[in-house]
Amino acid sequence: MAVQTSIHPSETLLARNRNLLTVADLFWLVPFIILVGFPVVWQISALPVMLWDESRQAVNAAEMVANGNLIVTYFQGNPDMWNTKPPFQIWLMALSIKLFGYSELALRLPTIGAVLSTFFLLFWFGLQAFKNKLIAALSVLILVSSKGYMIFHVARTADYDAMLVFFIVLYTFTFFLYLEENKQKYWWFCVLGLTLAVLTKGVAGLMCAPALLIYIIYRGKLLTLLRQPAFYAGVAFFLFLGLGYYFLRETMNPGYLQAVYENELGGRYLTALDDLHKHPADWYLQNIRKEKYKFWLPVLLLSVWVLLWQSAVVVKRFAVLAIVLLGLYLLIISTAQTKLYWYDAPAYPFMAVLIALGVTILLQGAAQLLNVKHTAFFFTGSVLLLCLLPYNAVLEYYLKDKAEMGEKYPESMFGPALKLLEKQFPQEKQITLLQPADQYPAISHYYKLAYQQKGYTFREANQFSVSGLQPGEIVVLVNPAFSSLLEANFEAEVLHQYYSSRVYRIVQKKNNHETNE
Structure with a gap:
């Protein structure tokens, strides 16, 4: 039996002209932006450069500034054959150093930009796909209060993961909209996102792409896509820039492709880096359940149940795509032998949208059932109460780790x-x-x-x-x-x-x- 509550009943929260916002929306948009931006920038420059990945990428960027080589990354004067990721993030960090000097803030500006851009994408997608301001705002609030996304290695340090998540979200959302609206611009944004995801973190950028193939088969549009000249132009663009970098670097840095295989493909997937990175198959799920998403997981499960019974076609289609993507991605990283705490970061934006959809349906249904007259106050109060505890938990996490930084990472x-x-x-x-x-x-x-x-x-x-x-x-x-x-x-x-x-x-x-x- 389908849930009868429509996705569009609220006159106060719907954008009347498709996805356009009005001047009156500034009254809630300004405090909203402050609320979601605060955890991203709060004391971010006070944290010292962190051990392992961030510090190595900082050296890569600093040496790129010094030697001017934009293709081969260097570490202590030699080509870096341990960190073999493509250099898109390093380019941005090097540019930031050139513009703003050597500082922790300069190193992390690309991360800040990626996180805020991901928030913008979720907000824009809520308006564009579902024509609903509550879904748009709530998905961002859920993501900013998701500890699994807001951890140091993702949203607070100069690591690859925030940038990777942004491009994965970009190519997934625009692929969905391309199938819904058949507009070429969405196809090319999808191709661009996929290409830059690979240029940011190599093979990790492709890990959500199989879900898109399954989804287009589910929609029955694979043959239609294969008949489009733009499909082949997009593939050529991806191969030229994405894979082209690897072969260009191999010519300048012989042995690079072998190092990529050992570090990113068979090496990490088939064998653990060391005992510290060896965990049971359900490790990510247990982290999500016990710590990283413990506030939101029950709401996610309820939302998925609501969405599977939802009659609105576009909502149900996105729910199918997100569930397939989450299931397949978590399966891939869970079967890999090397498991790292932040590898599940790309899952959280899609969980956030699923929850926003489910909660919006439930709140609008409750408003109708209770005959609420001032729906804007009802929705705003409900959302703030829902997000209060997880949002506060993120801030407490920052305070706790900052206080213990000296002992943990001397x-x-x-x-x-x-x-x-x-x-x-x-x-x-x-x-x-x-x-x-x-x-x-x-x-x-x-x-x-x-x-x-x-x-x-x-x-x-x-x-x-x-x-x-x-x-x-x-x-x-x-x-x-x-x-x-x-x-x-x-x-x-x-x-x-x-x-x-x-x-x-x-x-x-x-x-x-x-x-x-």
Whole structure:
């Protein structure tokens, strides 16, 4: 039995002229934009560059600025054969550095842009596909209050995933609209989104594409698409730019394609990177259920049930596409041997739209049943109450992780240590970095590149060369064990400390008798 509530009953929330907004909508759009934008930008520049992916991409971008090579990414002066992703995100980060200088904010501006653009896409899609302002606004509010999307590796740091999600959403939404409205512009936006998704994160950009093939077969329009000249022009565009990059880089950087296979294809999918990345098949589903989507999951399940009984054709069609995409994508990443916490990020925008559709149907049905006269107040109050807890949970997550950053990621404290040194002792520009010989060097290397632009010079020392430090040297370290090592060998003045980081000025070497004691 179909749910009888129409998707378009509310006169106060519908855009009367298709998807157009009016001047009167500014009264709620302005606070809405502030509400959804705040978690994206709040204290984002206060976070130091993070370990592993963000710091490596920061080095890639900084070295691209220095060497001008837009095709081959570099790490410590050599072609990067570990991070083998195409360079679209690195191009944007390098451009941001050129325009705004070396800073955490400059590195993360492309991420901020991708997140806000994804919000815009959800809002625009709600108006364009469903002609409903409540669906448009609610889908954005749900996504901004989804911890699975708003985590550090996705929406808050200079990693690939926010950009990847944006392009996946772009090509999926425009593919859906192309089949609904048969407008060529949507086809070309779909092709562009698919191409840039690949140029952002390689094969990961294609992981949602099989759902589009299944959906077009379900709609019975595959043969129609294959008869269109634009289809072949789009395929040629994708192959020329998307796959063309890989072969161009192979000619400039021999061995690149083999590294791509080992890092992104058979290597990661068939074997785990290490024991830390090996998890059971239901790991992503358990994360969603217990932590990353625990507020929204019950509402999602209810919404899917409502949508499957929905009589509105366009709503039911999108529900089919989203359910197929979510099921197939989660199956792909769950069967891969390498599992990372943020790999499920592309799922959350589609979950958000499904929930927005289901909740809108239920709220409009409730408004009719209760004979609500002031529907705008009813809908606004209901939505704010629904989103309050998950939205607050996202903000609490940011506060908690910021407070624990020093203990969790001591290597990230190089940045804050250098900033405090620059502020308190601006004349000290010759710095020694004391760190383990086997420490992953991306964070310290990025900050070295950044501070060299300000006239700083650096030398590096480790546990084997610590005895060679000289009186007067300024030493920066982030490993607490190295504080004991340095203080066992030298009399040193602590200039400042921040979590695990210490900045010392060497006074003199301790004599042998004192050291032995």
